[in-house]
Structures are given as C-alpha cells and as structure tokens.
Amino acid sequence: MRILLIGGGGREHALAWKLVQSHHCERLFAAPGNAGIAPLAECVPIQPKQIPALVQFAREQRIELVVVGPESPLIAGLADALQQAGIPCFGPSRAAAQLEGSKAFAKQLMAEIDVPTAPFRVFDEPAEAKRYLQQRFPHQMCVVKADGEALGKGVFVCDTLQDALDAVTFLMEQHGLGEAGQCVVIEDRLYGRELSLLCFTDGHTVHAMPPVRDYKRAFDGDRGPNTGGMGCFTPVPDAPPALIEQALHQIVQPTIRALATRGIPYR
Known part of the structure; x- marks a missing residue:
C-alpha cells in the first residue's frame, strides 16, 4: 500500500514510525514531513x-491511503476533497471536524445531548462578553476560549476578572488570533487533574486508546500560558478502567451517535 502522511510534527513522526512497521506499507510519503x-x-x-496540491500529488503517486495528523487540513476540508477524488482518508470530514474547529459547536452539541460539560455562554459581541464576565466572575471564576482553531493557544484560564476582560479584548477587539477569536466561549472554570482520551471510530463503533495526561502550561508548576502541549505520559495512575468506561459511556459514544x-458521521 502506498501511503501519504500529512503533517510535520512529533505526532506525525510517531505515526510514520508505526506505519512503516506494517507489512501493508509498500511506500510512505510525508507532506511536508520533518x-x-x-x-x-x-x-x-x-x-x-495546500489541499489541491495534496490531492494532485496523491493522484500522481497512486496513493491508496492518506493519514492526516494535524486538525487544520481536516477543518479546511482535506478529507472531503480526497473523498471526491476517490482516495481513502483517515480523518473526518469538514463538517465533522467542527468538533475540533469550533468550540461553540462542540459545547452546544454537548449541551443538547446532555454530555457533562462546564456551564458556558457563547458571545460574538465583546461588550456582551465583558458584561457577562463582570456579572459572573465575582462568584465564579471563568475561562475564555476562542471559538476557532488556535493550535492549542486559544484558551485563557483566568485568575482575575481583569485577566478575563483582557482576554476578550485580545481576542475580539485586537483580533490577536485572527478569525479564531471573532466568537468566544466563556465557561465556568473547573478544577482537577487533566485526562485525555483519544479514540478510533468508524462513525459508529468506538475503541479507546490508552489515556494520557497532557501538560499544556508553558512553565513549571502548571504556570504560564496554555500551549499546544508541553508533554504527556501514559499510563495514568488515577485513571482506572471503570473511569474510562464511564467516559466512553457518558461522553464519547453519545457524541459519535449524535453526529x-x-x-455528519465522525470517521
């Protein structure tokens, strides 16, 4: 099988390392790789x-499977373009990728299907967002999130009301993250240990990967701005099988069914 891997980060390095171990892999290409x-x-x-160029390359090289690492090309519609060209792609359609590409879409979907999530509001006007923060923050600390794709840097965990107001100004008035911050989600701040549970799905059946704990803050001691991730580890000692089953039952499976x-099946 001739495979094209999309991306050029550490995640794609791990995928490449594993893909070439398969006896099905005849030849592996990476765009752009590293x-x-x-x-x-x-x-x-x-x-x-560069979706048209990727589709053209896949056609010319007789690619039989495209594996997409980063979310950006999926949000932009790469899987859809490949499907139209008759090329199998491991990655969701543009419509399904809204789950990653729009925090407002994800939060509203969870609310509609009763998936546990922090209380939230969605705003597309900065004055309304600031008014809400001034009313809410004195008795409930909040997190301000850019609605759109921001490479893990669109979440502001605020310790003070002024931090939260500044985050709204940065995103919605100064356009610090461009279009990603035109709309914001403001949600109640939660406390606890982080757990990431990634899953394989064909749009119906779900199989969980081992849970991992991700560290997103830039500095030691869980301080500093959020990043795309400063490292993670597995296994997670405080994530027993019963907790994973609960997450699958209460969060993952209802979301996949709802999509x-x-x-817009997520596969």
Missing part, C-alpha cells in the same frame, strides 16, 4: 493546508 521523518518516508514540500444522527 528531519525525524526523513529516514522513514519520502518528504515532499507540500504544506498540510451520525445529524448526517
């Missing part, structure tokens, strides 16, 4: 969001 991937795959200078019911 220095670590280069010994494993033929790296081609095409960026993940399928809406005609």
